[in-house]
Amino acid sequence: MTAANAQGCGYPHMTSTPKPRYQQLKEQIISRISSGDLRPLDRVPSEHELVGSTGVSRMTANRALRELTDEGYVERVAGVGTFVADLKAASHLLEVRNIADEIQMRGHEHRASVIDLESRPVAPDIADLLHVSAGSRVNHVFLVHFENDIPIQVEDRYVTIDFATDFLDQNFQNVTPSAYLSLIAPLQEAEHVVRAKMPSARIRRLLKMRAKEPCLVVTRRTWVSARPVSFARLFHPGTRFELAGRYRPPGIANSHPQDSNIVELRNFDR
Amino acid sequence: MTAANAQGCGYPHMTSTPKPRYQQLKEQIISRISSGDLRPLDRVPSEHELVGSTGVSRMTANRALRELTDEGYVERVAGVGTFVADLKAASHLLEVRNIADEIQMRGHEHRASVIDLESRPVAPDIADLLHVSAGSRVNHVFLVHFENDIPIQVEDRYVTIDFATDFLDQNFQNVTPSAYLSLIAPLQEAEHVVRAKMPSARIRRLLKMRAKEPCLVVTRRTWVSARPVSFARLFHPGTRFELAGRYRPPGIANSHPQDSNIVELRNFDR
DNA sequence: TGGAATAACCTGTATAGACAACCTCTTGCG
DNA sequence: CGCAAGAGGTTGTCTATACAGGTTATTCCA
Numbered sequence: 190m191t192a193a194n195a196q197g198c199g200y201p202h203m204t205s206t207p208k209p210r211y212q213q214l215k216e217q218i219i220s221r222i223s224s225g226d227l228r229p230l231d232r233v234p235s236e237h238e239l240v241g242s243t244g245v246s247r248m249t250a251n252r253a254l255r256e257l258t259d260e261g262y263v264e265r266v267a268g269v270g271t272f273v274a275d276l277k278a279a280s281h282l283l284e285v286r287n288i289a290d291e292i293q294m295r296g297h298e299h300r301a302s303v304i305d306l307e308s309r310p311v312a313p314d315i316a317d318l319l320h321v322s323a324g325s326r327v328n329h330v331f332l333v334h335f336e337n338d339i340p341i342q343v344e345d346r347y348v349t350i351d352f353a354t355d356f357l358d359q360n361f362q363n364v365t366p367s368a369y370l371s372l373i374a375p376l377q378e379a380e381h382v383v384r385a386k387m388p389s390a391r392i393r394r395l396l397k398m399r400a401k402e403p404c405l406v407v408t409r410r411t412w413v414s415a416r417p418v419s420f421a422r423l424f425h426p427g428t429r430f431e432l433a434g435r436y437r438p439p440g441i442a443n444s445h446p447q448d449s450n451i452v453e454l455r456n457f458d459r
Numbered sequence: 460m461t462a463a464n465a466q467g468c469g470y471p472h473m474t475s476t477p478k479p480r481y482q483q484l485k486e487q488i489i490s491r492i493s494s495g496d497l498r499p500l501d502r503v504p505s506e507h508e509l510v511g512s513t514g515v516s517r518m519t520a521n522r523a524l525r526e527l528t529d530e531g532y533v534e535r536v537a538g539v540g541t542f543v544a545d546l547k548a549a550s551h552l553l554e555v556r557n558i559a560d561e562i563q564m565r566g567h568e569h570r571a572s573v574i575d576l577e578s579r580p581v582a583p584d585i586a587d588l589l590h591v592s593a594g595s596r597v598n599h600v601f602l603v604h605f606e607n608d609i610p611i612q613v614e615d616r617y618v619t620i621d622f623a624t625d626f627l628d629q630n631f632q633n634v635t636p637s638a639y640l641s642l643i644a645p646l647q648e649a650e651h652v653v654r655a656k657m658p659s660a661r662i663r664r665l666l667k668m669r670a671k672e673p674c675l676v677v678t679r680r681t682w683v684s685a686r687p688v689s690f691a692r693l694f695h696p697g698t699r700f701e702l703a704g705r706y707r708p709p710g711i712a713n714s715h716p717q718d719s720n721i722v723e724l725r726n727f728d729r
Numbered sequence: 730t731g732g733a734a735t736a737a738c739c740t741g742t743a744t745a746g747a748c749a750a751c752c753t754c755t756t757g758c759g
Numbered sequence: 760c761g762c763a764a765g766a767g768g769t770t771g772t773c774t775a776t777a778c779a780g781g782t783t784a785t786t787c788c789a
Contacts, residue, residue, distance in 0.1 A: 209772060235739065246774045251741080259529070267740040268781030379706045385655035385675040385697030403673030403697065405655040427655030427673065436649045479742060505769060516744045521771080537770040538751030 210245050214253035219262060222273055223374075233263055233271040288344075288423075289365050292336045300338065303361050304395075305331035308350065315347050318410060318420045328356040330366055333395050340396045341430065346421040352413065370411065370419055378412035383432060392424050403427040480515050484523035489532060492543055493644075503533055503541040558693075559635050562606045570608065573631050574665075575601035578620065585617050588680060588690045598626040600636055603665050610666045611700065616691040622683065640681065640689055648682035653702060662694050673697040 208216075221227045234242065239250035254271055257263045265271045292299040308326045316323040327347050334342040346366050348356055352373070359369055370376070388396070388404040398404075407423040478486075491497045504512065509520035524541055527533045535541045562569040578596045586593040597617050604612040616636050618626055622643070629639055640646070658666065658674040668674075677693040 211772085237739080248775085249773060252772095255741090265740065266782085268738080268783080270739060270782095381704045381706075383653055383675070383702040383704075384700075385673040387671060387673060401657060401671065403655040403657060405653070425655075430654075432653040434651045434653075436651075481742080507769080518745085519743060522742095524770090535770065536752080538753080538768080540752095540769060 210243075211249050211253040211256070214239065214243065214245065214250065215257055218253070218257060222262060227273050229273050229275045231273045233273060235270055287365060287367050288334050288342055289368065292334075292341075295336075297337045300335040301332050301362055301365065302335065303330065303332045305329060306357060306359075306361070308357060311347065315420055319347060319349055319417050321349060326350055328353060330356075330361060332361060332366075334365075341425060343392055343395050343424040344421060345424075346419060348419045349417075352416075352418040366419075366421070374413045376411050376413065377415075380410045382408045384408075385427065388424060396424065396426050398426050399428075405430050405432065407432070480513075481519050481523045481526070484509065484513065484515065484520065485527055488523070488527060492532060497543050499543050499545045501543045503543060505540055557635060557637050558604050558612055559638065562604075562611075565606075567607045570605040571602050571632055571635065572605065573600065573602045575599060576627060576629075576631070578627060581617065585690055589617060589619055589687050591619060596620055598623060600626075600631060602631060602636075604635075611695060613662055613665050613694040614691060615694075616689060618689045619687075622686075622688040636689075636691070644683045646681050646683065647685075650680045652678045654678075655697065658694060666694065666696050668696050669698075675700050675702065677702070 218227070218233065227233065233254070236247050236250040236254060239245065239253075240247050243250070254263065254265065258265050258271075261274055263271050264274045289299045289301075306329075308328050310324050311319070311321060311327045313323045315327070316325065319327065321327065327349055329348075330344070330346050332344050333340050334344065344366065348366075348370070350356075353370070356369075359366075361369070364372075384406045386404050386406050388398060388402075392398075392404065393400075393402075396404075405425045405427050407425070409419075409421045409423065410417055411419045488497070488503065497503065503524070506517050506520040506524060509515065509523075510517050513520075524533065524535065528535050528541075531544055533541050534544045559569045559571075576599075578598050580594050581589070581591060581597045583593045585597070586595065589597065591597065597619055599618075600614070600616050602614050603610050604614065614636065618636075618640070620626075623640070626639075629636075631639070634642075654676045656674050656676050658668060658672075662668075662674065663670075663672075666674075675695045675697050677695070679689075679691045679693065680687055681689045
């Protein structure tokens, strides 16, 4: 490409300046990842190939891919190529990690016991949170997570019907609801609230908690394409669980580019 | 600059390849900010000036400043210049924000009542957390924060002696300990742990909590130049406070580049 | 057959030059 | 005096080119 660019689109006097080309390239690649066209560990077109297919210069393609690297979408290896990153690392930066993964990372055994799995009319407060009309049906699962046969989390989750049509066919023994949801579509936005609360009698019994022991309650709401699709309440015994986070500002230490800022739920058994 | 660069330093066969020039430039500017040579809202040399003073090309200077923008160190305005960012935005991304700021943002009045302010021999567990020898002296402050005269946080903080020499001369009525610490030196690393816990009788009395009401306890440890300098325990009434966080992956929506991923302590008065 | 040289990729960095858009201050005209 | 035009500095983007260094597969020689 030699000329007739820089303003792109060809139309003079467009209302607003068009997006920069490196940004267009980034969004094009992100959408290929989101749509499943490019899957984790798949090869992404090389800079040279992008030059050939889109007509940008190599520096522009390089900027697009470099920024996607910084943002965790892809990983690059000099001499080899560019590959779609495992989305876990990227999406769960500030996300409380999947409880099964946490347990496995501690070398323990995870087990889940499903108590309820149904579609049912939704309560008004939760209808509001999921942006559905009150009284309409939503999928619901209620289960207990065990670490080495000790109950550690009660999960009370609501998922919109149209997002997860085969929700009721899952058994959620091996694949947690959280993992199932991120299989269907990559999470695009998340909101958490952490509270300290005394458990109801039912929760207390399920978690085998002593009397007067508070719960650490995490509520999590996740979005896909600008719509809330899931709302979950996660209850943990307060004397055994804590939420830990670490923060280091970027730019200086290039040693652990991603791993650094994580929030995780820890079992500090005492 | 025309030649004799690219490898920099002049020495052939250096053990490892030298850092890239844009990275050197970034670190140079970061250190000028950290040292206080450049203060918030100060003007940072323009790309053209950096070309003149350091000999890099404008694209290299541009990359350095652009990445510093992404990382929150500086802010740029087309046609005007580059300025050191208010460090609040950069450093407190994942940090629980200063309680006084939170209260002010809600349009309420903040007041602090200092109960203890002294230097005293440190308990073994806290000595361990601050990497000082057990029994040595550390600064200690114990105070209650009020929002519109309602107690909302008990702060129990320990600070190493050599880091804050004039700690005992502060009154901590208007400037919170957290704000005081970030005035002395920009925070470089932080660690938080969130727990649900029943309060001691003393904490319960100070926070005017009902019986059987749990506390949301945040413990925070902060580092400066790779050394832990402060350890704080923050107690909040569980029925009135929650910790909220939001996460959106970067790269798509450029609308709120920084503001997006925040953890804040909220008062949900009921 | 074994192993070294080589070619053909890839990413990472750096440069020089160009144009657009934006902001501020000055200058000069009415 | 008021306001418009312009100059000059600033960021934002894009291109074309170059070289260094890493990885992989092939080729060719001993």
